[in-house]
Amino acid sequence: MLTVAPRVVEILVAFALAYVATLSLTLVIWTFRDIQTRTTDVFVQAVSTLFVAVFNLPGLILYLILRPHETLTEQYERSLEEETLLQDLKQDLLCPSCNQVIQPDFQMCPHCRMRLKRQCVECGRMLELDWSTCPFCTTPIGATVP
Ligand SMILES: [Zn+2]
Ligand SMILES: [Zn+2]
Secondary structure (H helix, E strand, O other): OOOHHHHHHHHHHHHHHHHHHHHHHHHHHHHHHHHHHHOOOHHHHHHHHHHHHHHHHHHHHHHHHHOOOOOHHHHHHHHHHHHHHHHHHHOOOEOOOOOOEOOOOOOEOOOOOOEOEEEOOOOOOEEEOOOOEOOOOOOEOOOOOO
16 A cells, blocks of 8 residues: 555656646647747747747736737738728829719819819719620610710
8 A cells, every 4th residue: 555655646747747848838829829829020020929838827828918819811901901092092083184082973173173073864873984785774875975
């Protein structure tokens, strides 16, 4: 009995060590994968992974606080969204001749009197100058571009 007890303790300690080792390895692998989705900077990736490898769980908590809060995919999506928003704001709102702000249903630029659109003689909808037929009521307009 006296010789069995230290054996049991030894096995328990070995299990505990294996458990802690596996846990810290998992934390390091998780951190490495996570930082790769957040930055392309190899130095930051190495430092973050090393930090968690050395300090373990407290290191992971610090990493979670300090890591870039957006992943690269999120950053990319946000920049795309911003670009689309900007383009929507800019689109079709400037006169091609004088670059003053105009509205999409203007027939003529109020600033430089440039002809922008014309009205269908049949249905009265606004038509682009280079259209030969009204797409709304199918009336042929002919090439009366001024
Ligand atoms: Zn104009
Ligand atoms: Zn029409």
